[in-house]
Amino acid sequence: MAILKVANLGNPILRIPAEPVKNIQAPEIQRLIDDMIETMREYHGVGLAAPQVHRSLQIVTIEAEPEPDESTTPSAPTILINPRIVSANERLEEDWEGCLSVPNLRGKVPRHTDIEVQAHDRRGKLLSFPATDFFARVIQHECDHLVGTVFLDRMKSLETLTFLEEYGRYWARHEDEE
Ligand code: NI
DSSP, X not given: OOOOOOOOTTOGGGGSOOBOOSOTTSHHHHHHHHHHHHXXXXXXXXXXXXXXXXXXXXXXXXOSOOOTTOXXXXXXXXXXXXXXXXXXXXXXXXXXXXXXXXXXXXXXXXXXXXXXXXXXXXTSOEEEEEEEHHHHHHHHHHHHHTTTOOHHHHOSOGXXXXXXXXXXXXXXXXXXXX
């Protein structure tokens, strides 16, 4: 396993749509998934998308604990390959987000509170599950990376954009980096 270099905002790879993964079982894809998990943990991220580690592929890893009552939801770390958000409720809720590719910044981002997700797991099995609240937020954030969107694009206004130090001083609750 290896810790991968994270692409920062401005790197064009963060702005192009990622390719679907065709051969999930391929050793190089399995190795990439392992490396993404290690990289996400090294930098204390709750999620990571392959374009963030310079691979334009539809793979995301998520460390956030899914809702405990959702037995259909894969347990952490959640690996989603070629994920699709197939439905989302009307309701949007604003909360803080950060991103390993946008270091030292936080901002409030509106996200759907309930979504339905389809994806393959790392063995190629098709998953279909609901996600709510924080877990739904992380999935939306990571799926955005697969279409070249970052959380800044989703902010209603840049008024809440905050450096990490000021976030800690004035706004901190319990959120982690995504
Ligand atoms: Ni991100």
